[in-house]
Amino acid sequence: MNRSKIRQWFAPGPTVVAVLVCLVVTLAAQTAVAQSPAFNNGSLKGSYGFLMAKWTSTSSESAWNVVGVMTFDGAGDLSGSFTENKAGSVDTGTFTGTYSVKSNGTGSMSFTSSNGGNVTLALVIDASSKNLQLMETDCKNKPCDSVNSGAAIAQVSTSFSNASLKGAYGWLINKWTPDPNQPADASVGIATFDGAGNMKVTGTDNTAGTITSIKLSGTYSVNSDGTGSYALTGQKPTKTDGVFVINAAGKGFQFMHTIPPCGSSCGNAVWSGTATHQ
Amino acid sequence: MKNRKIRQWLGPGPVIAVLVCLAVAMAAPMAVAQSPGFNNGSLNGSYGFLLAKWTSTSSENAWNVLGVISFDGAGNVSGSFTENTAGSVDTGTFTGTYSVKSNGTGSMSLTISNGGKTTLALVIDASTKTLQLMGTYCKNKPCDSVSSGTAIAQVSKSFSNASLKGAYGRLANKWTPDPKQPAEAGVAVATFDGAGNVKISGTDNTAGKVTTDTSKGTYSVNSDGTGSLDVTDSKGNEVKAALVINSAGKGYQVLVTSLPCGSSCGNMVMSGTATHQ
Numbered sequence: 001m002n003r004s005k006i007r008q009w010f011a012p013g014p015t016v017v018a019v020l021v022c023l024v025v026t027l028a029a030q031t032a033v034a035q036s037p038a039f040n041n042g043s044l045k046g047s048y049g050f051l052m053a054k055w056t057s058t059s060s061e062s063a064w065n066v067v068g069v070m071t072f073d074g075a076g077d078l079s080g081s082f083t084e085n086k087a088g089s090v091d092t093g094t095f096t097g098t099y100s101v102k103s104n105g106t107g108s109m110s111f112t113s114s115n116g117g118n119v120t121l122a123l124v125i126d127a128s129s130k131n132l133q134l135m136e137t138d139c140k141n142k143p144c145d146s147v148n149s150g151a152a153i154a155q156v157s158t159s160f161s162n163a164s165l166k167g168a169y170g171w172l173i174n175k176w177t178p179d180p181n182q183p184a185d186a187s188v189g190i191a192t193f194d195g196a197g198n199m200k201v202t203g204t205d206n207t208a209g210t211i212t213s214i215k216l217s218g219t220y221s222v223n224s225d226g227t228g229s230y231a232l233t234g235q236k237p238t239k240t241d242g243v244f245v246i247n248a249a250g251k252g253f254q255f256m257h258t259i260p261p262c263g264s265s266c267g268n269a270v271w272s273g274t275a276t277h278q
Numbered sequence: 279m280k281n282r283k284i285r286q287w288l289g290p291g292p293v294i295a296v297l298v299c300l301a302v303a304m305a306a307p308m309a310v311a312q313s314p315g316f317n318n319g320s321l322n323g324s325y326g327f328l329l330a331k332w333t334s335t336s337s338e339n340a341w342n343v344l345g346v347i348s349f350d351g352a353g354n355v356s357g358s359f360t361e362n363t364a365g366s367v368d369t370g371t372f373t374g375t376y377s378v379k380s381n382g383t384g385s386m387s388l389t390i391s392n393g394g395k396t397t398l399a400l401v402i403d404a405s406t407k408t409l410q411l412m413g414t415y416c417k418n419k420p421c422d423s424v425s426s427g428t429a430i431a432q433v434s435k436s437f438s439n440a441s442l443k444g445a446y447g448r449l450a451n452k453w454t455p456d457p458k459q460p461a462e463a464g465v466a467v468a469t470f471d472g473a474g475n476v477k478i479s480g481t482d483n484t485a486g487k488v489t490t491d492t493s494k495g496t497y498s499v500n501s502d503g504t505g506s507l508d509v510t511d512s513k514g515n516e517v518k519a520a521l522v523i524n525s526a527g528k529g530y531q532v533l534v535t536s537l538p539c540g541s542s543c544g545n546m547v548m549s550g551t552a553t554h555q
Contacts, residue, residue, distance in 0.1 A: 039555075057334065057457045104467050104479060105447060105555050122481040122488075124465045126447030126553035127528075133449035133551075135465045139486025147461040147483050149451055170382055170401035172410035174426055178457070180334045184424040188401045188412045190381050202381070204399045206424045209416025211399075251405050274410075276403035278316075278382050 039105040043129045045074030047158070049226060049245035051254035051272055052134060052150030056178045061145050062087040063176045065272040067245050067256045069225050070152060072099060078109060081227065083243045083258070087268045090258045091115070101125065108137070130154040130248075153247035153254070160226040164250045166195030171203070173255070173273030182269050183208035191275060197221060201232060216240060229258075237261030244275075252276040316382040316402055322351030324435075325409060326503060326522035328531035328549055329427030333455045338422050339364040340453045342549040344520055344533040346502050347429055349376060355386055358504065360520040360533060362547045367535045368392070378402065385414070407431035407525070430524035430531075437503040441527040443472035448480070450532065450550030459546050460485035468552060474498060476507055499523065506535075529553040 047069050054064035068082030079096045097111025097119075105125040112118050120138040125131070136148035157164070168190050175185035189203020203214035218232035226246040233239050244255035257271040324346050331341040345359030356373045376386035382402040389395055396415045403410065413425035434441065445467050452462040466480025478493045495509030495516075503523040510516045518536035523529075534548040 055451055055461050055463060057336070057454050057459055057461070059334070059457060105445065106465070106467055106479070106481070122465050122483075124447035124449070124467055124480075126555050128555070131447070131553055133447055133465050135449065135463045135481070135483055137481065137483055137488045139483075139488075142486040143460060144486030145461060147451075147463045147485075149449060149463045149465075151449070168381065170403040170408075170410055172401070172412065172426060172428070174332055174424075177334050180336060180455075182334055183420060184332050184334070184422060186332060186412050186424040186426045188383070188399050188410050188426075190383060190401060202383075203401075204383070204412070204414065206399075206412055206414055206416075208424075209419040209421030211414050252403075276408060277405040278403055 038103045039101050039107075039125055039129075040103065041072075041076045041099065041101050042074045043101055043105070043125060044072035044078075044099065044107075044132075047071040047155045047226065048132060048152035049155055049247040049254055050132075050134065050150060050152035051245070051256065051274070052136075052148050053176050053270075053272060054146045054148050056146035058145035059178050059180060059268070061178050063178060063268050063270045064146075064148070065176060065256045065270045066150075067227075067243055067254055067272070069155070069227055069245055070095075076100060078111065080111075081225070082113070083227075083256070085256055085258060085270045087270065088260075088264070088266055095119070099123075130156075151254075153252065155226050155245075155247050156249035157226070157246075159224050160222050160228075160246055160250075161224070162197045162220070162222050163195045164222055164226070164246055165193035165199075165220065165228075165253070166250075168192045168278045169253070169275040170278055171255070171273055171275035173257075173271055175269050175271050177267075177269035179268040182267060185269075185271075187214060189214055190278070193220065199230060199232070201234075212236060220244075222246065230255075239263070250277070315380045316378050316384075316404075317380065318349075318353045318376065318378050319351045320378055320382070320402060320404070321349035321376065321384075321409075324348040324432045324503070325429035326432055326524040326531055327357075327409075327411065327427060327429035328522070328533065328551070329411060329413070329425050330453050330547075330549060331423045331425045333423035335422035336455050336457060336545070338455050340455060340545050340547045341423075341425070342453060342533050342547045343425075344504075344522055344531055344549065346432070346504055346522055353377060355388070358502070360504075360535065362533055362535060364545045364547065365541065365543050376400075407433070430529065432503050432524050433526035434503070434523075436501050437499050437505075437523055437527075438501070439474045439497065439499050440472045441499055441503070441523055442470035442476075442497065442505075442530070443527070445469045445555040446530070446552040447555055448478075448532070448550055448552035450534070450548050452546050452548050454544075454546035456545040459544060462548070464550075467555070470497065476509060478509055493517065497521075507532075527554070 070080035093114040099109035101107035132152040216232040216234035222228040241259035343361040347357035370391040374388035378384035493509035497507035499505035515538040
């Protein structure tokens with residue numbers, strides 16, 4: 001009788017089955033978390049702000065940065081717009097092309113820009129498709145003296161305005177130059193936006209070991225696609241203009257000077273950086 | 279009578295509730311728009327960091343450093359690092375002080391176990407738990423280089439091999455001021471099994487020559503979130519690297535410590551960042 005009761009208690013009644021099902025579901029969920037999701041072209045859908053730079057130590061190569069927006073349709077087609085700075089020469093354009101994503105999250109994209117150039121990039125998706133690491137893979141005349149790479153970050157929002165930038169953003173900007181006669185330069189600081197087109201910038205600059213304070217103020221303008229521009233003046237430097245692209249629904253932006261502090265005498269150098277909401 | 283009932287119904291109770299609700303609703307956006315006031319207490323805990331030297335002077339040694347920096351919330355800082363100076367790798371520790379202004383900018387002064395001293399400017403990005411860092415130390419001006427990089431909160435206090443599990447997207451770049459060095463970068467997916475084994479599939483671009491390959495090997499994570507990995511590709515080339523985990527395992531920064539070219543690699547270093555897919 002006792003044994004019968006014990007057997008009944010251990011029998012697979014509804015409660016035991018429910019607990020087992022719960023355990024199986026929990027274990028399955030944990031396994032799903034441990035494994036990365038399978039990716040495909042549909043993993044990339046929406047717009048990403050991007051910043052890329054040319055990595056080179058060949059002084060005859062032109063320093064180069066590009067900032068822009070690329071939009072994936074989730075089905076293998078992409079389009080976008082960009083602003084590029086080639087050793088101080090700034091131009092803008094658009095591009096259209098195709099992309100392909102493998103199941104492990106790596107992939108490639110090929111596009112033709114409005115200036116006639118054809119570009120191929122390798123990519124890898126991370127952060128649940130909210131971030132792309134990019135590396136250019138086209139090289140016409142090998143060996144090439146440079147490699148371009150950078151990152152694209154999901155914009156999340158689909159429409160932006162001046163109000164998309166509000167509050168304080170911490171930033172870091174670096175100078176890219178292969179010219180050994182150029183002094184090394186970087187700056188960190190705070191950019192404060194009022195959400196209505198006015199901004200202030202404070203920071204610390206290190207140019208070849210000489211540390212100076214930065215204090216600028218001016219205006220900014222955000223386009224509906226999240227790209228935008230800024231125009232700043234101050235005592236030192238006297239003028240700095242640039243472009244940016246907003247990502248993560250305004251939590252950050254990537255930026256690039258189009259008129260750096262040294263103006264037209266900057267030579268073979270470009271400046272770019274990233275900023276994140278404090 | 280009806281109006282009186284309505285007035286009673288809309289009496290001070292609901293009105294006050296509505297007013298409180300409105301006040302809260304109006305205060306919320308203002309709180310979002312304003313950044314928080316920062317102080318030394320804003321930095322409390324450990325951050326994985328990666329810094330690089332920016333220079334175009336070929337006589338300067340390429341340099342990257344990776345490690346963990348811990349803030350006590352009261353102005354004191356300590357940490358450990360692995361640095362690669364043009365292929366020469368060493369490790370060390372540091373202690374020092376830091377100071378954070380109310381706008382989130384600040385500075386720190388460090389004394390390093392090899393006897394060196396350095397100072398850094400910093401800015402806090404609270405929304406991403408990240409610090410942007412720039413070296414401000416220069417003995418003999420003009421200096422031919424500037425170092426900068428990022429530190430990302432580790433969040434967790436203790437790590438193990440299990441802290442790295444799943445697939446991570448990674449971009450690595452070669453840092454070199456030597457014009458004879460071929461430019462190089464690589465994107466890849468690194469898959470960790472949580473038990474010390476890693477597989478890396480990627481695409482490399484060396485001076486325009488694009489190759490794809492898969493490497494396999496082992497990794498090890500220390501309790502402070504630093505670690506190392508040792509992988510060999512299909513051609514038998516072995517690469518070793520130091521790493522530091524951030525965001526509770528959602529990402530890591532990596533610094534190559536050994537390449538197949540060994541001592542003939544010349545004046546270059548490689549480093550990168552990876553984020554969980």
